[in-house]
Amino acid sequence: MLEEPKEPKRNFESLPGAKALYSVVDYVAGWSRKYSIWPIHLVTGCCGPEFMQTSGSEYDMERLGVLPFASVRQCDCIMVVGVVSRKMAIRVKYLYEQMGEPKYVVAVGACPTGKGPFYDSYAAVAIDEYVPVDVYIPGCPPRPEGIISGMMLLQEKIRNEKRIGVKE
Amino acid sequence: MTDPIIKPDVMRISWGPQHPMSGQTRILLDVDGEKVHRIIADLGFTHRGIEKILENRTFFQGIIPIERMVMADTANIGLSYVTAIEKALGIEVPERANWIRSLMCEMARINSHLYAFGLQAESTGYFPAVFLWTTTDRTILLDLFEELTGARWSYNFFMPGGVHKDLPEGFQAKVVKGVEYLRRRFEDYWVAMVENAVFEVRCDGLAVLKPEDAIRLGATGPVLRGSGIPMDVRKDEPYAAYADLDFDVITEPACDVMARTKVRYREIGESLKIMEQVANEIPGGEIATKTSPFVRPKQPAEVMSRVETARGEIGIHMFTEAAPNPYRVKINSPTLRNMYVFERMAELSEILMADIPVVINSIDPWYLDSDR
Amino acid sequence: MSEEAILAQIMEAHSDKIESAKVLQPRCLSVVAKMDGLVEVAESLKTRFGFTMPVACGGVDYLNDQRIQMIYYAHNPEQKIMLTYRVNLPRDGPKMPTLTMVWGAMDFHEREAHEMFGIEFEGHTNMIPFLLPPDWRGGHPLRKDFKGEGATQ
Numbered sequence: 215m216l217e218e219p220k221e222p223k224r225n226f227e228s229l230p231g232a233k234a235l236y237s238v239v240d241y242v243a244g245w246s247r248k249y250s251i252w253p254i255h256l257v258t259g260c261c262g263p264e265f266m267q268t269s270g271s272e273y274d275m276e277r278l279g280v281l282p283f284a285s286v287r288q289c290d291c292i293m294v295v296g297v298v299s300r301k302m303a304i305r306v307k308y309l310y311e312q313m314g315e316p317k318y319v320v321a322v323g324a325c326p327t328g329k330g331p332f333y334d335s336y337a338a339v340a341i342d343e344y345v346p347v348d349v350y351i352p353g354c355p356p357r358p359e360g361i362i363s364g365m366m367l368l369q370e371k372i373r374n375e376k377r378i379g380v381k382e
Numbered sequence: 383m384t385d386p387i388i389k390p391d392v393m394r395i396s397w398g399p400q401h402p403m404s405g406q407t408r409i410l411l412d413v414d415g416e417k418v419h420r421i422i423a424d425l426g427f428t429h430r431g432i433e434k435i436l437e438n439r440t441f442f443q444g445i446i447p448i449e450r451m452v453m454a455d456t457a458n459i460g461l462s463y464v465t466a467i468e469k470a471l472g473i474e475v476p477e478r479a480n481w482i483r484s485l486m487c488e489m490a491r492i493n494s495h496l497y498a499f500g501l502q503a504e505s506t507g508y509f510p511a512v513f514l515w516t517t518t519d520r521t522i523l524l525d526l527f528e529e530l531t532g533a534r535w536s537y538n539f540f541m542p543g544g545v546h547k548d549l550p551e552g553f554q555a556k557v558v559k560g561v562e563y564l565r566r567r568f569e570d571y572w573v574a575m576v577e578n579a580v581f582e583v584r585c586d587g588l589a590v591l592k593p594e595d596a597i598r599l600g601a602t603g604p605v606l607r608g609s610g611i612p613m614d615v616r617k618d619e620p621y622a623a624y625a626d627l628d629f630d631v632i633t634e635p636a637c638d639v640m641a642r643t644k645v646r647y648r649e650i651g652e653s654l655k656i657m658e659q660v661a662n663e664i665p666g667g668e669i670a671t672k673t674s675p676f677v678r679p680k681q682p683a684e685v686m687s688r689v690e691t692a693r694g695e696i697g698i699h700m701f702t703e704a705a706p707n708p709y710r711v712k713i714n715s716p717t718l719r720n721m722y723v724f725e726r727m728a729e730l731s732e733i734l735m736a737d738i739p740v741v742i743n744s745i746d747p748w749y750l751d752s753d754r
Numbered sequence: 755m756s757e758e759a760i761l762a763q764i765m766e767a768h769s770d771k772i773e774s775a776k777v778l779q780p781r782c783l784s785v786v787a788k789m790d791g792l793v794e795v796a797e798s799l800k801t802r803f804g805f806t807m808p809v810a811c812g813g814v815d816y817l818n819d820q821r822i823q824m825i826y827y828a829h830n831p832e833q834k835i836m837l838t839y840r841v842n843l844p845r846d847g848p849k850m851p852t853l854t855m856v857w858g859a860m861d862f863h864e865r866e867a868h869e870m871f872g873i874e875f876e877g878h879t880n881m882i883p884f885l886l887p888p889d890w891r892g893g894h895p896l897r898k899d900f901k902g903e904g905a906t907q
Binding site for chain 3: 688
């Protein structure tokens with residue numbers, strides 16, 4: 215049975231009007247964070263061209279605020295696009311540890327999810343043995359509409375997060 | 383291998399798999415100031431073991447993993463594997479199927495060359511405009527592929543004996559319209575990339591590869607033809623319908639980065655010519671010889687099949703025995719041959735560190751192809 | 755010149771160092787050499803018979819015959835003929851001299867064959883890991899009795 219997620223405890227929540235103020239703050243913070251997901255520029259496998267078509271002119275992904283960026287310290291998402299071998303999975307783990315909180319991982323394609331058409335390969339791995347994954351996008355390669363819909367799922371998840379003033 | 387200080391003046395820089403311009407590989411550069419002394423390529427980041435996987439699949443099932451070797455021109459790679467199976471089992475292919483195969487191979491070749499242009503423009507002057515033009519122009523080809531086969535990039539449309547489906551109604555007219563649109567856009571690429579002052583300053587005279595070095599090091603594809611050597615498998619050992627089609631082998635005498643760009647550019651023109659010929663003159667007839675999916679050869683055989691992909695020549699050496707799976711499939715990939723040429727380029731001419739992305743994108747590597 | 759004529763010339767020049775030679779298919783020759791004289795025959799095929807362009811090299815594991823056959827592919831650019839130059843090695847401890855002195859581009863491919871089959875190439879100056887991850891736990895993937903034991907996870 216899945217449990218309902220518990221409401222986190224927050225600072226000053228016993229003051230009058232705190233709940234209404236927190237809900238306004240959560241809404242504004244969630245709205246601004248979900249429209250600026252910056253993934254790191256890391257194409258690991260053959261789904262790369264489809265990812266580039268999605269950032270291109272016809273299915274423009276940048277209108278959702280998704281801008282691939284070069285330095286990992288300034289990004290907040292890793293999009294693992296395509297087949298991951300063990301040599302590359304070690305690097306994905308280093309990059310994940312170097313990103314600042316809050317951080318997300320999106321597995322694009324059938325291969326990082328569960329090795330895809332290379333299910334009996336000795337060299338390919340599934341990426342959720344190395345980093346925790348938030349969204350899985352199936353397909354080989356996934357259609358651009360599929361990649362955009364996966365990013366919108368991630369946006370929903372970010373919008374519902376409550377991070378401001380949470381008691382540790 | 384990863385120690386940064388080699389000699390007092392030389393520093394080893396690791397240009398790694400996470401970089402906007404490096405692709406899925408790590409290149410180690412020994413630099414002294416700006417001058418590059420030595421290049422070491424550390425491949426293997428996308429190794430999947432395709433040669434071992436193909437031994438555990440039947441002949442029909444093996445078409446799926448092998449097409450994922452190069453996603454940008456899957457038609458050529460799939461054709462090489464299917465041709466090897468047909469030679470091993472002695473299956474004849476009808477004429478109409480050969481013409482459809484040539485059409486798809488040329489569309490895939492244009493797709494791949496446009497991708498190479500986009501990357502080359504990005505690495506030279508950071509022209510995202512040209513990169514986005516190429517994504518728009520590729521949508522024409524991807525829409526044609528989707529109408530014919532149902533998938534955009536990896537269609538698995540060839541099977542031993544022919545192709546899966548016939549051309550739909552009105553497809554030939556759409557191909558002709560697409561060719562006219564691409565021809566108009568074609569001229570814009572010449573002005574933006576070849577006649578551009580920034581390109582000329584950065585690319586003229588860079589990384590010269592003389593013809594005797596190109597042969598001695600084993601270059602292939604536009605890298606070889608950009609040094610003036612007219613070798614193309616479509617003319618040397620014609621396969622599919624290329625013996626009946628009219629096209630030229632493009633070579634350039636200048637041997638530098640600009641020559642390779644011009645070779646790719648003019649090859650797109652030749653591919654558009656072939657697409658038009660196929661759309662107008664394709665013969666009628668059957669599209670496949672009926673072959674059972676559980677086909678197995680009667681005695682052991684050994685065949686070699688070679689196909690010209692956009693990056694160079696791929697060779698499949700297949701060993702079969704009386705079993706539904708192949709015994710061994712050896713894949714001679716074009717990018718692995720060209721990466722050896724890239725490693726030796728620092729010794730052949732003087733390259734600065736800032737020129738390395740330009741040089742490597744003129745080789746047009748696709749690392750999933752060299753790592754298999 | 756036709757393929758049979760070239761084959762006849764090769765057999766005549768090195769009849770004591772070649773086990774067998776035949777035409778595999780149009781424009782493709784197959785020459786199986788003996789272990790001693792391997793490098794000399796390769797050198798003469800390159801300089802005298804014109805197979806100057808290296809393509810690749812790889813191996814085949816014949817478990818029933820207990821041998822590994824190592825195949826070198828080279829191309830003749832003038833006459834457009836492909837050569838497959840082969841040598842048979844024993845399955846326990848296969849060793850052979852490197853052919854990077856003859857065709858320099860075999861460097862990468864011999865490193866891959868070392869990882870995939872376990873063949874020792876004597877005289878190879880650059881034998882560093884190529885395709886497999888650096889913490890590979892042993893085992894040679896393309897041998898027929900490989901059971902997936904090398905991967906760390």
